[in-house]
Amino acid sequence: MTAVVSCDQSVRNTSDLLNSTLPLGTKSNLVKKTTVVSEEMASQIRVKLLPRAKCLFDEPVQVKVAGLRSRQVVTMRARLTDEKGVVFSSSATYRADGSGEVDLERDPSLRGSYVGVEPMGLLWSMRADTLQKRFQKNNSLNPQVVKFSVLEEEGEGRILAEVTNERVFIGKGVTRLRVKEGNIRGVLFTPPGEGPFPAVLDLYTLGGGLSEKRASLLASRGFVVLTVAAYGYDDMPKKIQEVQLDYFEEAMQFLKKLDKVGSKGVGVLSLSKTGDVALSMASYLAGVDAVVWINGCCANTLFPLYYKKSLLHPGLLFDMSRMIPTESGFGIVKNVINNPLAEENQATLIPIEKAKGHFLFVAAEDDLNWDSKAHMDELVERLKRHGKMNFESVCYPGAGHYLEPPYGPYCRSSIHYIAGTTVMWGGEPRSHAAAEVHMWKKIQEFFRSHLSCNDTQGTAKL
Structure with a gap:
């Protein structure tokens, strides 16, 4: 928590300095420093799938995000490509809690493909990028790969973190x-x-x-x-x-x-x-x-x-x-x-x-x-x-x-x-x-x- 406050304050101070009259080289160095701070913050953001990132297709997963700023608003996105090459995707906007965490089992989606608390909403709300296409997964040998992404508030903003969910159709030994x-x-x-x-x-x-x-x-x-x-x-x-x-x-x-x-x-x-x-x-x-x-x-x-x-x-x-x-x-x-x-x-x-x-x-x-x-x-x-x-x-x-x-x-x-x-x-x-x-x-x-x-x-x- 202290580190987040420190980073926010660092960015505000830098912004004030850039608006003042300083030599050009000094401004350039401050811009570089601000960029480094932002990148360090982004690198601390993690999206996790519990109990594990690999599961049977009919099993739920808990999606959690950590390392965000307190009350930060982000867009969660899920995307997959079926065996016919059709891309399906969904997105939903969430606000982190005071500790900078989002938990889809607890937190409501504010807007997007669905609203409210829907732990598996990113999966069932996916739509095809081509109209009138059903999700096709006829071959059980190949798992369905879903990529969960955390993006800046704007839907197509910068990706802050990603994780892959491998959803298999055949259990071990079958x-x-x-x-x-x-x-x-x-x-x-x-x-x-x-x-x-x-x-x-x-x-x-x-x-x-x-x-x-x-x-x-x-x-x-x-x-x-x-x-x-x-x-x-x-x-x-x-x-x-x-x-x-x-x-x-x-x-x-x-x-x-x-x-x-x-x-x-x-x-x-x-x-x-x-x-x-x-x-x-x-x-x-x-x-x-x-x-x-x-x-x-x-x-x-x-x-x-x-x-x-x-x-x-x-x-x-x-x-x-x-x-x-x-x-x-x-x-x-x-x-x-x-x-x-x-x-x-x-x-x-x-x-x-x-x-x-x-x-x-x-x-x-x-x-x-x-x-x-x-x-x-x-x-x-x-x-x-x-x-x-x-x-x-x-x-x-x-x-x-x-x-x-x-x-x-x-x-x-x-x-x-x-x-x-x-x-x-x-x-x-x-x-x-x-x-x-x-x-x-x-x-x-x-x-x-x-x-x-x-x-x-x-x-x-x-």
């Missing part, structure tokens, strides 16, 4: 294996240790590639996880006209035969369109003990569903003429899907009352892709009508469609691969981020509860 066996195409993640471990089939997307993020992080938490695609990946067809439930049954059987798998049944983790695939698996296939349905539909959508060459359900279709344009030029497609409860669409409804396993229904109330809350209500009501209580449900006000593992950049809008146009996904960033934190813990608790194994080993560490 193995990654490309799977190309029979019809199965995907990636398998296995925790360290002998097991036995519960098994999860991750249906992040039906096709067009694979995202390994959820699967690798779940494996780091003690699950054997296989993530698969049904088309558009590896040597699979680029497009499909129908979905074969046999493919997912084959993937389940592959998982159950693995040496380290100890759960009798398999868990299924879904999102959006794959939600109805997961419901169908639970309804028609043996051995599905737990299903997590996130922002899906209560009916089979888009493509007809077959099992052993027999049609189970036609696909519930949509009408793009019902898309609502916005002032930004991006569409809202919430109402384009046809009503599954209409008499002409009854054949698309999935008979989940046949399922012997358990369900966790997760719905975002501000989902603009479709009305996930209404679909969840129909699923719950259907189970209750048949005397079934094998479910849990959770709603998130203010959350949008893409609920994922926490601490990634929130996506407001991007290209819809079915609609072929840019759409709004819904949600308010702060509420959406909070929902992801809660949901991710809930998913793990649900799977552990319904995929229990004897002598299950602990989770992976860094």
Whole structure:
């Protein structure tokens, strides 16, 4: 504290002298001296990440700054580049306390990408420098590097201190294996240790590639996880006209035969369109003990569903003429899907009352892709009508469609691969981020509860 006062006084005295009449050489020497003092102060500023600078992607970090002047106002910035080369960034203005420290777990942001006390706000509030881009991190082998910077009060001012946060997707000892066996195409993640471990089939997307993020992080938490695609990946067809439930049954059987798998049944983790695939698996296939349905539909959508060459359900279709344009030029497609409860669409409804396993229904109330809350209500009501209580449900006000593992950049809008146009996904960033934190813990608790194994080993560490 004494040193800070001394530096401030030194600068004020120098300023007074420069405004007086002195020989030119004397002024030059004083300017040099002032610059040295300023540089020394800057060199004492430190930004720290606790408990460490390297962590799993789904873990929070505490961001702290020390060495500032008492009550100094600075700008905090976070920046990353995803695997598609898109730059995401955020910034927030903070005022140091009397000791020259800023702690994001304690101090409120005064302005910027968010306001108020938000310990992980610099991460979830990041936005792409290119419009309508979702954060892409499909390859789990490469960590996501985030650079935290402390800048002078002006947003693009001089950088005072920096630190790098390495956010990894695979915990220590977790193995990654490309799977190309029979019809199965995907990636398998296995925790360290002998097991036995519960098994999860991750249906992040039906096709067009694979995202390994959820699967690798779940494996780091003690699950054997296989993530698969049904088309558009590896040597699979680029497009499909129908979905074969046999493919997912084959993937389940592959998982159950693995040496380290100890759960009798398999868990299924879904999102959006794959939600109805997961419901169908639970309804028609043996051995599905737990299903997590996130922002899906209560009916089979888009493509007809077959099992052993027999049609189970036609696909519930949509009408793009019902898309609502916005002032930004991006569409809202919430109402384009046809009503599954209409008499002409009854054949698309999935008979989940046949399922012997358990369900966790997760719905975002501000989902603009479709009305996930209404679909969840129909699923719950259907189970209750048949005397079934094998479910849990959770709603998130203010959350949008893409609920994922926490601490990634929130996506407001991007290209819809079915609609072929840019759409709004819904949600308010702060509420959406909070929902992801809660949901991710809930998913793990649900799977552990319904995929229990004897002598299950602990989770992976860094």
